[in-house]
Amino acid sequence: MSPLLTLTIIIAYFGILFAISYFSGRKANNAGFFSGNRQSSWYLVAFSTIGAAISGVTFVSVPGMVATANFSYMQMVLGFAVGQFIIAFVLIPLFYRMNLTSIYEYLENRFGVSSYKTGAWLFFISKMLG
Known part of the structure; x- marks a missing residue:
């Protein structure tokens, strides 16, 4: 696997994680997260x-x-x-x-x-x- 492809996959992975956290975390709070x-x-x-x-x-x-x-x-x-x-x-x-x-x-x-x-x-x- 080429370094560019690896870097692209890592960036896409973190982009997806940030998108999920942004959309799922807008209505969340700490108490809801921990309990x-x-x-x-x-x-x-x-x-x-x-x-x-x-x-x-x-x-x-x-x-x-x-x-x-x-x-x-x-x-x-x-x-x-x-x-x-x-x-x-x-x-x-x-x-x-x-x-x-x-x-x-x-x-x-x-x-x-x-x-x-x-x-x-x-x-x-x-x-x-x-």
Whole structure:
């Protein structure tokens, strides 16, 4: 494939993405984006969290890690499954009942602003450390 054709395809792809976002986003707001306007059932949202947690990096890095670590990654997968189960059947129904968008909103409502900020900082630090 020639470089010009590749560049044309990439530009067309981004043009289509911008057009879709422009026409679909004119009537949207942040609350609707993060909550789906509360039109999706909680179990559908629960399963979509699995898709959101999996990235392209997962598909590239996990097979290499499994090959080098002799399937020790399977322990993490089992932990992920337990975590997703808890999210699906405990947190998401709770979020729907309390009309919440994030765990930080729950922490703030339940325990106060300092708890919300502590949770946010701990998440940030955990992501920075890997």
